[in-house]
Amino acid sequence: MSDPKSEDFRAMKARRGRNILLAAALFAFVVIVFIVTLAKMGANGAAPL
Amino acid sequence: MSEQAVISIIPAKAARWQDYVRLLKPRVMSLVVFTALTGLVCARVPMNPVLAVVAILCIAVGAGGSAALNMAHDADIDALMRRTRTRPVPSGRVQAADARALGITLSLFSVALMGLATNTLAAGLLAFTIFFYAIVYTVWLKRRTPQNIVIGGLAGALPPLIGWASASGTAPLGAWLLVAIIFLWTPPHFWALSLYTQGDYAKARIPMMPVVKGPASTRRQILAYSLFLAPLGVAPAFMGLGGLLYLAVAAVGGAGFVALAARLAASRAGDAMADGREDVSESLYDVAAAAKPARDLFAFSILYLFSLFATLLVERMLAVAPLTAAWVPHA
Structure with missing residues (x-):
């Protein structure tokens, strides 16, 4: 079992935090692009032909 | 075991996710967001x-991407200055290459998404602003000329124009007026700060105005810029942007700005440090008595810019009619 005070443990914890942040950022980007697409499609649909 | 082998197994300082957030200069980012929102509205x-x-x-x-690129490039000089030595790259928590990769990635994604969500003009202006800050200011100007923050200040001044362009797809005179206000505000703001942090700049060999031309010349130039800034700050009230409240805030704020700049010009702020005596304060606000006129102008300049843009924003949100119709050339 890892010693909570060891450098390895701290490094692993920090890496995990970074990975979660990266995953959240990528997921947020996908969601934003999806929402922007819907908003643009809505705007175009509402425009007169 | 050889010394090299020992060094190689010592783990590098582990970067936490907060270090990557700090690379984006959140405080600068908040001002950028605020002025861009004002332009958009x-x-x-x-x-x-x-x-x-x-x-x-x-x-x-x-803005965060360009800040990360700035920190990646400036790690060597950041390590020499008290104000910046705890940043993630100089303190060894983040590698410069990682900061650079983050900066490039965020810059590309932000410009692409801006083009997708709004229009080409806004995306182009955003790309230009990032380039201007990360390359023109950081790489070309900062270590070469005392005009670094004068010219480089354009990057910090452009967000209202980007906000305006994202809403309208145009870049009219009113938007450029907001840019001009921030552009003229930048030199007195940064030079007031550099008057009492010049020891650090000199140590890092950054040619800030007080280091190159001396405190007396810097104080005079601050006053000169303030005399141009105060009337320009009032101009939105006469160009279809601001209402009566804006006129009052800009007039009183401008008068206060000039008064503090005149007080600074008459003081000896910065002279002690130019003589080789160091200000050992770690804070931007807790300074020696002689430097107080510089500290006061620095603090007031933040309040002044915030007040101008906040008033424009509030007036627009409350649908307050501007004092004049929008100014149109040849009308």
């Missing part, structure tokens, strides 16, 4: 609120 063009939020987000992320 002042455009008076109906905009899908989702796209407006995304546009502001793109400007914030673009």
Whole structure:
């Protein structure tokens, strides 16, 4: 079992935090692009032909 | 075991996610967001609120990307200055290459998303602003000329124009007026700060104005810029942007700015440090008595710019009519 005070443990914890942040950022980007697409499609649909 | 082998197994300082957030200079980012939002709202063009939020987000992320590129490039001089030595790269928590990769990635994503969500003009202006800050200011100007923050200040001044362009797809005179206000505000703001941090700049060999031309010349130039800034700050009230409240805030704020700049010009702020005596304060606000006129102007300059843009924003949100119709050339 890892010693909570060891450098390895701290490094692993920090890496995990970074990975979660990266995953959240990528997921947020996908969601934003999806929402922007819907908003643009809505705007175009509402425009007169 | 050889010394090299021992060094190689010592783990590098582990970067936490907070270090990557700090690379984006969140405090600068908040000012960028605020001025960009004011520009977007002042455009008076109906905009899908989702796209407006995304546009502001793109400007914030673009500013963060350029800040990360700045920190990656300036790690060597940041390590020499008290104000910047705890930043993630000079303190060894983040590698410069990682900061650079983050900066490039965020810059590309923000520009692409801005183009997708709004228009080409806004995306182009955002790309230009990132380039201007990360390359023109950071790489070309900062270590070469005492005019570094004068010319480089354009990058910090452009966000209202990007916000305006994202809403309207245009870049009219009113938007450029907001840019001009921030552009003229930047030199007195930074030079007031550098008057009492010049020891650090000299140590890092950054040619800030007090280091190159001396404190007396810097104090005079601060006053000169303030005399141009105060009337320009009032101008939005006469160009269809601001109402009566804006006129009052800009007039009183401008008078206060000039008064503090005149007090600074008459003082000897910065002279002690130029003589080789160091200000050992770690804080931007807790300074030696002689430096107080510089500290006061630095603090007031932040309040002044915030007040101008906040008043424009509030007036527009409350649908307060501007004092004059929008100024149109040849009308």
